[in-house]
Amino acid sequence: MDPRQVPLVLRYADMFQIGARNMQNFDLLKEVGQTHKPVLLKRGMSATVKDLLMSAEYILAEGNPNVVFCERGIRSFEDSTRNMLDLSAVPNVKGQSHLPIIVDPSHATGRPDLIPAMARAAVAAGADGVHIEVHSCPETALSDGPQALLPEQYAALTEDLRRLAALMGKTF
Amino acid sequence: MDPRQVPLVLRYADMFQIGARNMQNFDLLKEVGQTHKPVLLKRGMSATVKDLLMSAEYILAEGNPNVVFCERGIRSFEDSTRNMLDLSAVPNVKGQSHLPIIVDPSHATGRPDLIPAMARAAVAAGADGVHIEVHSCPETALSDGPQALLPEQYAALTEDLRRLAALMGKTF
Amino acid sequence: MDPRQVPLVLRYADMFQIGARNMQNFDLLKEVGQTHKPVLLKRGMSATVKDLLMSAEYILAEGNPNVVFCERGIRSFEDSTRNMLDLSAVPNVKGQSHLPIIVDPSHATGRPDLIPAMARAAVAAGADGVHIEVHSCPETALSDGPQALLPEQYAALTEDLRRLAALMGKTF
Amino acid sequence: MDPRQVPLVLRYADMFQIGARNMQNFDLLKEVGQTHKPVLLKRGMSATVKDLLMSAEYILAEGNPNVVFCERGIRSFEDSTRNMLDLSAVPNVKGQSHLPIIVDPSHATGRPDLIPAMARAAVAAGADGVHIEVHSCPETALSDGPQALLPEQYAALTEDLRRLAALMGKTF
Numbered sequence: 001m002d003p004r005q006v007p008l009v010l011r012y013a014d015m016f017q018i019g020a021r022n023m024q025n026f027d028l029l030k031e032v033g034q035t036h037k038p039v040l041l042k043r044g045m046s047a048t049v050k051d052l053l054m055s056a057e058y059i060l061a062e063g064n065p066n067v068v069f070c071e072r073g074i075r076s077f078e079d080s081t082r083n084m085l086d087l088s089a090v091p092n093v094k095g096q097s098h099l100p101i102i103v104d105p106s107h108a109t110g111r112p113d114l115i116p117a118m119a120r121a122a123v124a125a126g127a128d129g130v131h132i133e134v135h136s137c138p139e140t141a142l143s144d145g146p147q148a149l150l151p152e153q154y155a156a157l158t159e160d161l162r163r164l165a166a167l168m169g170k171t172f
Numbered sequence: 173m174d175p176r177q178v179p180l181v182l183r184y185a186d187m188f189q190i191g192a193r194n195m196q197n198f199d200l201l202k203e204v205g206q207t208h209k210p211v212l213l214k215r216g217m218s219a220t221v222k223d224l225l226m227s228a229e230y231i232l233a234e235g236n237p238n239v240v241f242c243e244r245g246i247r248s249f250e251d252s253t254r255n256m257l258d259l260s261a262v263p264n265v266k267g268q269s270h271l272p273i274i275v276d277p278s279h280a281t282g283r284p285d286l287i288p289a290m291a292r293a294a295v296a297a298g299a300d301g302v303h304i305e306v307h308s309c310p311e312t313a314l315s316d317g318p319q320a321l322l323p324e325q326y327a328a329l330t331e332d333l334r335r336l337a338a339l340m341g342k343t344f
Numbered sequence: 345m346d347p348r349q350v351p352l353v354l355r356y357a358d359m360f361q362i363g364a365r366n367m368q369n370f371d372l373l374k375e376v377g378q379t380h381k382p383v384l385l386k387r388g389m390s391a392t393v394k395d396l397l398m399s400a401e402y403i404l405a406e407g408n409p410n411v412v413f414c415e416r417g418i419r420s421f422e423d424s425t426r427n428m429l430d431l432s433a434v435p436n437v438k439g440q441s442h443l444p445i446i447v448d449p450s451h452a453t454g455r456p457d458l459i460p461a462m463a464r465a466a467v468a469a470g471a472d473g474v475h476i477e478v479h480s481c482p483e484t485a486l487s488d489g490p491q492a493l494l495p496e497q498y499a500a501l502t503e504d505l506r507r508l509a510a511l512m513g514k515t516f
Numbered sequence: 517m518d519p520r521q522v523p524l525v526l527r528y529a530d531m532f533q534i535g536a537r538n539m540q541n542f543d544l545l546k547e548v549g550q551t552h553k554p555v556l557l558k559r560g561m562s563a564t565v566k567d568l569l570m571s572a573e574y575i576l577a578e579g580n581p582n583v584v585f586c587e588r589g590i591r592s593f594e595d596s597t598r599n600m601l602d603l604s605a606v607p608n609v610k611g612q613s614h615l616p617i618i619v620d621p622s623h624a625t626g627r628p629d630l631i632p633a634m635a636r637a638a639v640a641a642g643a644d645g646v647h648i649e650v651h652s653c654p655e656t657a658l659s660d661g662p663q664a665l666l667p668e669q670y671a672a673l674t675e676d677l678r679r680l681a682a683l684m685g686k687t688f
Contacts, residue, residue, distance in 0.1 A: 002347055002371035021368035027346035046390030046419040048250050074256075075390040075419075076248055077591035078220050081260055086250065088257050088281055091289035109260055117263035117297045124296035124336060125289045163339055164296060174519055174543035196537035199518035218562030218591040247421035247562040247591075392594050420592055422564050422602065428590075429604050432597055432625055435633035453604055461607035461641045468640035468680060469633045508640060511679055 003031040010035050020044050020072060023055050033062025042070040042104070045083065049092045056099065069093055069101040070131065071122075073108030082110030082147075085118055090125040102129035110147045116157045123164045130161070175203040182207050192216050192244060195227050205234025214242040214276070217255065221264045228271065241265055241273040242303065243294075245280030254282030254319075257290055262297040274301035282319045288329045295336045302333070347375040354379050364388050364416060367399050377406025386414040386448070389427065393436045400443065413437055413445040414475065415466075417452030426454030426491075429462055434469040446473035454491045460501045467508045474505070519547040526551050536560050536588060539571050549578025558586040558620070561599065565608045572615065585609055585617040586647065587638075589624030598626030598663075601634055606641040618645035626663045632673045639680045646677070 001009065001022060009016060016032045016039045018025075023044035032039050039059055043052045056067045071090065073083025085108035093101045103122035105115045119130045135141045135148035149157065158172075165172040173181065173194065181188060188204045188211045190197075195216035204211050211231055215224045228239045243262065245255025257280035265273045275294035277287045291302045307313045307320035321329065330344075337344040345353065345366060353360060359382045366372055367388035376383050383403055387396045400411045415434065417427025429452035437445045447466035449459045463474045479485045479492035493501065502516075509516040517525065517538065525532060531554045538544055539560035548555050555575055559568045572583045587606065589599025601624035609617045619638035621631045635646045651657045651664035665673065674688075681688040 004348060004371075024365035025369055027348075044390075046249060046388075049252055074248065074250070075593035076246065076256070076258075077218060077593060078246070078258065079595060080221055080264060084246075084248070084256065084258060085260050086248075086256060087259050087293050088253055088286050088290055090293075091286045092252060095285055113267055114260050114263045118260055121259050121262075121293040121297035125293035164336075167335055167339060176520060176543075193540035197541055199520075216562075218560075249419035249421060251423060390593060393596050418592065418594070418600075420590065420600070420602075421562060422590070424565050424608060425604055428592070428600065428602060430592075430594065430600060431603050431637050432601050432630050432634055434637075435630045436596060439629055457611055458604050458607045462604055465603050465606075465637040465641035469637035507683055508680075511683060 001028060003028050006031045006035065010037055014038070015040055015068075018042060020047075023047055023052065026058055029055060029058035030062050033059040033064045036064055036066065038066040038068060039064065040068050040070055040102075042072050043074070043089065045073075045075045047074070049089050049096075052089075053093065053097055056097070067099050068128075069097075069099060070104055071101060071108070071127075072104040072131075081108070081114065083108050085109060087118075087121055087125045087127075090122065090127050094126055100128035102131055103127045104131040106131065106133040106144070106147045106149075112147060112149055112153070115147070115149060116153065116160070119157055120160055120164055123161055123168060123170075126168065128170075132157070173200060175200050178203045178207065182209055186210070187212055187240075190214060195219055195224065198230055201227060201230035202234050205231040205236045208236055208238065210238040210240060211236065212240050212242055212274075214244050215246070215261065217245075217247045219246070221261050221268075224261075225265070225269055228269070239271050240300075241269075241271060242276055243273060243280070243299075244276040244303075253280070253286065255280050257281060259290075259293055259297045262294065262299050266298055272300035274303055275299045276303035278303065278305040278316070278319045278321075284319060284321055284325070287319070287321060288325065288332070291329055292332055292336055295333055295340060295342075298340065300342075304329070345372060347372050350375045350379065354381055358382070359384055359412075362386060364391075367391055367396065370402055373399060373402035374406050377403040377408045380408055380410065382410040382412060383408065384412050384414055384446075386416050387418070387430075387433065389417075389419045391418070393433050393440075396433075397437065397441055400441070411443050412472075413441075413443060414448055415445060415452070415471075416448040416475075425452070425458065427452050429453060431462075431465055431469045434466065434471050438470055444472035446475055447471045448475035450475065450477040450488070450491045450493075456491060456493055456497070459491070459493060460497065460504070463501055464504055464508055467505055467512060467514075470512065472514075476501070517544060519544050522547045522551065526553055530554070531556055531584075534558060536563075539563055539568065542574055545571060545574035546578050549575040549580045552580055552582065554582040554584060555580065556584050556586055556618075558588050559590070559605065561589075561591045563590070565605050565612075568605075569609065569613060572613070583615050584644075585613075585615060586620055587617060587624070587643075588620040588647075597624070597630065599624050601625060603634075603637055603641045606638065606643050610642060616644035618647055619643045620647035622647065622649040622660070622663045622665075628663060628665055628669070631663070631665060632669065632676070635673055636676055636680055639677055639684060639686075642684065644686075648673070 076084035105118035138145040248256035277290035310317040310320040420428035449462035482489040592600035621634035654661040
C-alpha cells in the first residue's frame with residue numbers, strides 16, 4: 001500500500017493492513033496514524049520484536065491508538081516451511097505492550113498440514129486471534145491456494161480453538 | 173558426551189541425552205544406537221527438521237528404536253530470546269515420523285516470563301512432553317539459574333498443562 | 345522515502361537511494377521507474393539475491409534502466425557485527441544481471457576495524473564500487489558516527505583499493 | 517572424527533581437521549589438544565565468531581598451540597548458495613587472535629561460478645589461505661563433485677591469487 005491510497009482505503013475498508021514488506025515504511029505508518037481506523041501491523045520478515053513495537057510507535061504517535069500486531073513468521077534457514085513462525089513473540093509482545101496480537105499460521109508455515117497445530121498453539125500462547133485462509137477449491141484460488149484449509153478442516157479447527165479459548169479464559 | 177562414556181552412562185542413567193552440539197556427532201549416535209536405552213536427541217542450533225530426522229537414523233540403524241526428539245530452539249537474528257523456539261517442528265516431525273517429540277521452552281527462550289506460555293503452546297501443538305527447569309533459589313543454581321521457574325510457578329503451570337493435555341486427548 | 349517525495353528528489357538529487365527497508369515498497373519502485381534518474385537499490389535485510397533482482401524489475405519495467413544494486417548486509421545470528429555482509433551476492437548478481445553492484449561495508453559491519461578489509465574484499469569479488477562513510481570527528485556525527493572512518497584511514501584505504509582495482513582490470 | 521580415532525590419525529596425517537559439525541565436540545577438541553599436530557578448526561554452521569574462538573581455547577588449554585581457523589560459511593535464509601560465506605570473520609578473528617585463518621569458498625558457496633571471486637575476496641580480506649576443491653572430472657567425483665573447479669579454472673585462479681597475495685604483502 002502507498003500513503004496516497006490511504007484516503008481510498010479509509011473510505012471503504014474496516015481495517016488497514018500493513019504487510020510485512022511495509023512494516024518499516026514510516027511514511028505509510030504515519031499516514032494511517034492520522035486516521036482512527038484500526039491498523040493490522042504485520043511483523044517484517046527480519047524484524048525483531050523490538051523493531052515491531054517501534055514501528056507501532058509511528059502510528060500511535062500520530063494519534064491512532066487502534067493497532068493490532070500480527071506474527072506471520074520470520075526468515076530462517078529452515079526450508080521445509082515458508083517462514084519460521086515465532087510464537088514466543090506473543091508473550092514477548094504482551095509483556096511489553098497493552099496492544100493485541102494475532103497470529104497468521106497460514107502465511108507462516110505455507111502448509112495446510114501444519115496450520116491446525118500452529119493455530120491451536122497460538123491460542124495456547126495467548127494470542128488474541130488467528131488469521132487462517134480457507135478456500136472451497138484451493139486449486140483455483142487466485143492467490144495462496146496451496147496454504148488454504150478446506151471448509152471442513154476449518155470447521156473442525158474452530159471447534160478445537162473454541163475449547164482452547166475457553167480454557168484460556170477467552171471467548172470465541 | 174564422548175562415545176567412550178557410553179558404557180558408564182549406560183550403567184547408571186535412565187536415558188541418554190544427546191545435546192544440541194552433538195546432534196551430528198555421528199560416532200556418538202552410532203554408539204548409543206548399539207544399546208537399548210532410550211535416547212533424547214536434541215535438535216542442533218542450525219539443524220533443519222530433515223537434519224534432525226536424519227540424525228535419528230544413525231541411532232535406529234544400529235538397532236535402538238527408543239529415540240525421543242527434543243525441540244529446544246534454533247539460532248536466529250532475534251536477540252531478545254536465547255534461541256528461536258520452532259514449534260512448527262512438532263507437527264512437522266509428527267507428519268514424517270512415528271517417534272515422540274518433546275519441547276524445551278527453558279533453553280529455547282532463556283526467559284521465565286515466556287516459558288509458561290511456550291509450554292502451553294507446545295502441548296497444544298501436539299508435543300508429547302515438555303522439559304522445564306525449576307529451582308527453589310535460581311540465584312544460587314549451579315547452571316541455567318536465570319531461566320528456572322520457581323516451584324510455585326511450576327505448580328501453576330502444571331495445572332494449565334494438565335487441562336490442555338486432557339483437551340488434546342492425552343494424559344499427564 | 346515516500347512516492348510523493350519523488351518529484352522533489354528528482355529536481356535536486358543526482359540519484360535516488362532506495363533504502364533496505366523500502367526494497368519491496370513496490371509503489372515507490374514504480375514511481376522512480378517512471379523517471380530516468382539513476383536508482384541505488386539497497387538489498388533488504390532479509391532479501392535473497394533473487395528478491396533483490398525481482399525488485400529491480402519493478403523499476404526497469406517502468407522504463408528506467410539506470411539501476412545500481414547495493415549489498416549492505418543481511419540479518420543473521422552473528423551478534424558481533426551489525427549485519428552479515430554477503431559478498432557472494434556480488435558474483436551471484438553479476439551472473440544473472442548486467443546491472444552494476446556496489447558494496448557498503450560501513451552499514452554491513454558497523455565496525456571501522458573491519459571496514460578496510462571488507463572494502464578490499466568487495467573490490468576483489470568484482471564489485472563496481474564501495475560506499476564508505478568518513479567523518480573528521482565521528483563523535484560529533486549526526487548519524488552513524490561509530491561506523492565512520494577517519495580521513496587518514498580513508499586515504500590509506502583508497503590507495504589499497506586503487507591497486508586492487510587495477511589488478512581487477514578496473515579504473516578507480 | 518571420534519576421540520578414539522585421534523591416535524590413528526596422529527600416526528599418519530599431517531593435520532587434524534575438525535569439521536563444522538564437531539566444532540563444539542569438546543572431548544574431541546581436548547583430545548587433539550593433547551597432541552602437537554596442527555589442527556584445522558572449521559567454524560560451525562551456526563557458530564558466532566566468539567564461539568569459534570572459544571572452541572580453540574579447548575585445544576590451546578591442553579597445550580597444543582597449532583590451531584588454524586577455517587571459515588566455511590554459516591546457515592542463513594539465502595537459498596541460492598549452500599551456505600553464507602562470512603568474510604568479515606577474517607578481520608574479526610584477526611583482531612582478537614594471533615592464530616591464522618583460512619577460507620573455504622568451495623563448501624561455503626557450493627557453486628563453481630562463485631568460487632573464484634570468493635577466493636580472491638578471501639585473500640583481499642586478509643585470509644592466510646584458501647581451501648579449494650579441484651577435480652579433473654567432477655561428474656565422477658566420490659563426493660562434492662558439483663562444487664569442484666576444473667584444473668584449468670584452478671590454474672587461472674592461482675595466478676589471480678598470486679598477484680593478490682603479493683599486493684597484500686604475502687607470499688604464495
